[in-house]
Amino acid sequence: MTAGRATPAGPQSDVPPAADGSSTELAPLDVVVVTGLSGAGKNSAGRVLEDLGFFVVDNLPPALLQPMVELGARGDLRRFAAVVDVRSRAFSSDLQESIRQLAEAGHRPRVVYVHARNEVLIRRYESVRREHPLQGNGRLIDGIDTERELLTGIAGDADLWIDTSDLNVHQLRATLEASFVPDGELPEVxxxxxxxxxxxxxxxxxxxxxxxxxxxxxxxxxxxxxxxxxxxxxxxxxxxxxxxxxxxxxxxxxxxxxxxxxxxxxxxxxxxxxxxxxxxxxxxxxxxxxxxxxxxxxxxxxxxxxxxxxx
Structure with a gap:
């Protein structure tokens, strides 16, 4: 599946007014959830979305996704993105449930799944001399395999898959712009x-x-x-x-x-x-x-x- 289009970054003259504080109805937001394998480039993707005009929260637990979106909807925020990492064995189901609730509330959630080949992830981790968050006492590949298994559910529901194995940061940016910037319109300098x-x-x-x-x-x-x-x-x-x-x-x-x-x-x-x-x-x-x-x-x-x- 392909991701939908987001409104362009930069100054806006057509932003809807904030929801009336006396009303319980919240204006819908464009919500992008960036998730995927550790080391695949989720944080880089989040920085690109920030440049495209999204309000981005990094390392947001799934349980806080809906409260953060509702808080933004009460103001003038119209584009929200969250980078979500593996945090528990219930990560995938928690995130899927949060996304379902957002859709039922009238928001427009989309999932970007960032991944890479095992050999690429291993090379990246070894270059920075860091352990995989799910590695524990095992090998690096054990942590990667465990994370892939935990992400199976949300990966299948993703609107946009991005394989960063052979992408540089400029190509990653171009991929996201192609999905979240209107046809033919480049973000302004x-x-x-x-x-x-x-x-x-x-x-x-x-x-x-x-x-x-x-x-x-x-x-x-x-x-x-x-x-x-x-x-x-x-x-x-x-x-x-x-x-x-x-x-x-x-x-x-x-x-x-x-x-x-x-x-x-x-x-x-x-x-x-x-x-x-x-x-x-x-x-x-x-x-x-x-x-x-x-x-x-x-x-x-x-x-x-x-x-x-x-x-």
């Missing part, structure tokens, strides 16, 4: 445009770095020196320079080329760093303008200023 001063060092978390020091420095204009790139006078001065508009236009084209590729490769967050000498005038004004243009083109962007106020 969220951008941070960060101004900084070169004299304080490069930002370590920058994906792209551009240099605004080719523009005349407002520091040498006495009336502009005490101001910052957030002030209209400095902003107008910087953006009025001969090459400023061409620079912004040209780098905007570079971003238009890069962003679809970032989406395809599963990158969800982009940090564009804009530097000048001290991070006070030129880089601030350019960063603010980059953020404004990105937002105007539908890319959520925020301007941040690392070194503003250090001088």
């Amino acid at each position: 969220v951008a941070t445009v960060l101004s900084f001063g070169f004299k304080y060092g490069l930002p370590l978390d920058a994906d792209l770095v551009v240099d605004a020091r080719f523009l005349p420095n407002p520091h040498w204009v006495p009336e502009l020196r005490p101001m910052t790139g957030r002030d209209a006078e400095v902003r107008d001065y910087v953006l009025a320079q001969d090459d400023a508009g061409a620079f912004l236009d040209s780098y905007g084209e570079v971003l238009r080329l890069l962003l679809p590729g970032y989406r395809r490769e599963g990158k969800r967050y982009l940090t564009l760093a804009v530097g000048c000498t001290g991070g006070k005038h030129r880089s601030v004004a350019i960063a603010e303008e980059f953020a404004r243009r990105l937002n105007a083109e539908g890319v959520p962007a925020t301007a941040r200023h690392r070194d503003l106020g250090r001088e």
Whole structure:
């Protein structure tokens, strides 16, 4: 069977209002339960769903699944995911019963079962020098076999099976996006445009770095020196320079080329760093303008200023 479609990640304008506190009727949620073999990648799958806009709870006992969903339904939560591990001999039946109760309550539960071949799981466990949670005093393969047996029931009810034996993290992401993102719609990239001063060092978390020091420095204009790139006078001065508009236009084209590729490769967050000498005038004004243009083109962007106020 294949999994149903989830609503897209990111800002939403069509989120239903929260349930009326005076009413006992709860709005239905999209619920995804991620389970499967230890070492197969359940936590990685949970992180992908979080990037897709789900509220994710890790290592949730089956008995707490329905209370957590009902708690979220009383607020504005509409997408909920839980990573559920083997915890007892009754794990499978407990989880199956919780999922049945969620469906009867009107929610939309779906199960993602993550698994891998035995030799792959053994190699992964040996690489991190950890014991299998069900290994006990036996061998690693004994723990894996016991877990497979315990998961037989829930595995048979899964909406989506993912074999991670030959998948890397990017391929795992693509598999989940294909099931939980509407047809042809890739999750958006969220951008941070960060101004900084070169004299304080490069930002370590920058994906792209551009240099605004080719523009005349407002520091040498006495009336502009005490101001910052957030002030209209400095902003107008910087953006009025001969090459400023061409620079912004040209780098905007570079971003238009890069962003679809970032989406395809599963990158969800982009940090564009804009530097000048001290991070006070030129880089601030350019960063603010980059953020404004990105937002105007539908890319959520925020301007941040690392070194503003250090001088």
